[in-house]
Amino acid sequence: MLVEAIIDADIAIKLGRFEKVKVLEEYIPRLVGVLYIHRHVYEKEIQEPGIAKEQIDTLIRNGHAIIVDVNTLNQEDPAKTSIYESTISLLRQNLKDTVEGRKNWGEIVSIAYAKAKGITAFLSDESGLQTLVDEHLNIGTSDMPSPYDIKVIRVRDFILWLKDVGEKRKVAKFIWLGCGDRSELERRKKYFDENIWPI
Numbered sequence: 452m453l454v455e456a457i458i459d460a461d462i463a464i465k466l467g468r469f470e471k472v473k474v475l476e477e478y479i480p481r482l483v484g485v486l487y488i489h490r491h492v493y494e495k496e497i498q499e500p501g502i503a504k505e506q507i508d509t510l511i512r513n514g515h516a517i518i519v520d521v522n523t524l525n526q527e528d529p530a531k532t533s534i535y536e537s538t539i540s541l542l543r544q545n546l547k548d549t550v551e552g553r554k555n556w557g558e559i560v561s562i563a564y565a566k567a568k569g570i571t572a573f574l575s576d577e578s579g580l581q582t583l584v585d586e587h588l589n590i591g592t593s594d595m596p597s598p599y600d601i602k603v604i605r606v607r608d609f610i611l612w613l614k615d616v617g618e619k620r621k622v623a624k625f626i627w628l629g630c631g632d633r634s635e636l637e638r639r640k641k642y643f644d645e646n647i648w649p650i
Contacts, residue, residue: 456604457487457519457565459575460496460557465606465630467503474626475506480515482612483572489564490520492557520560524567531567538563538588545587562588565601574604576630606630610647620648 466474479486488497488507497504510516524531542549542559549555558577565573566588573580581603591597606627613623624643631639644650 452481453483453572455485455487455570456483456572456574457489457561457570458492459561459573459577460492462574462576462604462606462609463488463492463497463507464500464503465576466609466626467497467506468500469626469629470502472622472625473502473506475503476509478613478618479510480513481616482609483515486510486516486574487519487564487568487570488516489557489561490518491552491560493518495552496557519564519568521564524564527568535563535567538566541587542583546583562601569599571599571601572604573601574609576605577603578605607647610643614648620650623648 463475488511493507497507507516511518521532521535524535539559542562543551546555546559549559558575558580561575562573562580562584564570573584584601584603589597589600591600610623610627613626614620624640627643627647628636628639
C-alpha cells in the first residue's frame with residue numbers, strides 16, 4: 452500500500468466510470484493511505500461521468516481523500532509554496548500547449564503539489580508524463596532511482612496493484628478493457644492476456 456498519492460482527472464474518470472464496480476471507492480482505500488486531489492482537478496476537470504465525482508466525494512467524506520491547493524501548502528509550510536510555484540513555472544515551459552486553468556493545467560498543478568509536498572506517486576494515464584517528470588524533476592536514474600522521485604502510476608500499474616493484492620483476474624480484466632477505447636478492445640484483450648496477467 453502507498454502511504455499517499457495524488458490523482459489526475461484522466462485516470463479518475465477512467466477508473467470511476469463503471470456502474471457495476473465502484474473502482475475508486477472500493478480499491479483506492481486498499482491501495483493508497485491518503486489520496487490527494489488538487490482543487491483545480493476536483494472543481495474543473497472531474498465533472499463527467501457523475502459516478503466518478505460521486506466516488507471521489509465518498510472518498511472525501513470517509514477521510515480517504517483530501518482536496519488540496521497552494522493554500523494548503525502555505526498553511527503547512529510557507530517554504531513549500533515557492534517549490535510549488537517554481538515547479539509550475541518549470542513545467543509550463545516544458546509541457547507543450549499548456550494553457551493556465553485549462554489544457555494540461557491539472558497535471559501541472561498536481562505534479563507541482565506532489566513535488567512540494569514530497570508525494571512520490573501520481574496517478575495519471577498520460578503517456579509521456581513520466582518522461583517529462585524524469586527529465587525535469589526527478590533526481591534519480593533508471594539504474595538508481597531516488598526515494599524522492601515522482602512515479603506516474605498509469606492504468607496498467609493500477610491493474611498490477613489489483614493483481615498484487617489478490618483481486619480476481621476477471622475484475623481486473625473488466626477494468627482494463629473498460630478503461631480503453633472500444634476500437635482497441637481486441638488489442639487490449641490480447642495485451643492483458645499476454646503481458647499483464649497471463650493465464
